[in-house]
Amino acid sequence: MPFLKDFKKANQDINKFLSFINHLTREGKELIEIESSNNNVLNMFDKFSGVDAIQITKDNQIRGVAMRVQYGNAWNTFTIRYKRASGAKTEYEKRVEALKNEKTYPQLTIQCYLSNDAKKILSVGIIRTRDLYEQIEKYPDIRNFRKAKEDGNKFMYVHFDNLQNILIYDGLKNNIYFKKVA
Secondary structure, three states: OHHHHHHHHHHHHHHOOHHHHHHHHOOEEEEEEOOOOOOHHHHHHHHHHOOOEEEEEOOOOEEEEEEEEEEOOOOOEEEEEEEOOOOOOOHHHHHHHHHHOOOOOOOEEEEEEEOOOOOOEEEEEEEEHHHHHHHHHHOHHHEEEEEOOOOOOEEEEEEHHHOOOEEEEEOOOOEEEEEOOO
16 A cells, blocks of 8 residues: 555654754754554554654653655645545644644644655754644635645645744755744
8 A cells, every 4th residue: 555655654764854853843852753653552642633753842841743744845835634535534623623622732743845765854844733723724825725636635735934933944055944923
């Protein structure tokens, strides 16, 4: 199944860069990918709350992280599954519901673009999940949509430049900057 193969590859590839991405957050002591874990509790955090990694912060607290990896081009967008062809709940719906009802969700959302050979980070966007979803709801014109040809699922994407309170790493220029509220 291509999805599982791609999923495993993305997990392996992102593991090579976890230390660097953790450093980019400026608050982390350690970032641990949990999606490939055999631990039932960690798998529940992934399955029910969308937590792909756990970050231990410098003040010895723990927070959940959602991470998405894409290859080839630095599109510099957060890509969020918005509608499934099957009608099953999407990460967008689950996240909105969790934020509204004060349930467990990843506190950070990280989008990482890697070179096709996965040897170089092209770009990374890091934003607090609550900030991302509040901005999506408050400014609907920053959202764009596309339908995946292979499965008919609909994705929302939001360009890094349209967001506030976001840390962006440009791997091509080796430049890190934080875009604050205007």
